[in-house]
Amino acid sequence: MSKNTAILKWLLFFGAIYFLGISIVHTFGIKVPLLYIYFTVPSYAYQDRIISFLALGWSVFLFTAFIDPVKNRDLVRAVHVAGVIAIIGLSVINSTTDFTALSKNIQPSSFWKETFGLGLYVVLLGFFSYRVGRENAGS
Numbered sequence: 001m002s003k004n005t006a007i008l009k010w011l012l013f014f015g016a017i018y019f020l021g022i023s024i025v026h027t028f029g030i031k032v033p034l035l036y037i038y039f040t041v042p043s044y045a046y047q048d049r050i051i052s053f054l055a056l057g058w059s060v061f062l063f064t065a066f067i068d069p070v071k072n073r074d075l076v077r078a079v080h081v082a083g084v085i086a087i088i089g090l091s092v093i094n095s096t097t098d099f100t101a102l103s104k105n106i107q108p109s110s111f112w113k114e115t116f117g118l119g120l121y122v123v124l125l126g127f128f129s130y131r132v133g134r135e136n137a138g139s
Helices: 003-028 045-067 073-096 110-133
Strands: none
Touching: 003 045, 003 110, 045 073, 045 110, 073 110
8 A cells, every 4th residue: 555545544534533523522512622613603402413413424434435545536536525615615604604793702713723624634635635546547
């Protein structure tokens, strides 16, 4: 296994564990920064449950891609595209929502930091997916 494939596998595995963590904290309504992006924003239990099962789906997709990212190349691409769209969506939410109308204690800058971190993950996933694809283009 090449170094690029190994790094891609670790990124996919980390993503699967991360989204599993998101699923767990949302299931129980435990607002943990990094696992709960809008952790200072009030939410309802039904919203948390919806996010929980959607995050579990992401975890399953990422773990499936992790098993063999070369054979599951289309899944890796789909996860990457969905990740790019998610980052765009979070950026729109961060830019257009008046969080201070919900509470004066909300610091939107923390949401931008988390969005940036997830964006960096998506960039790395795309970069190493591209490199693995180039290595295996002749196969």
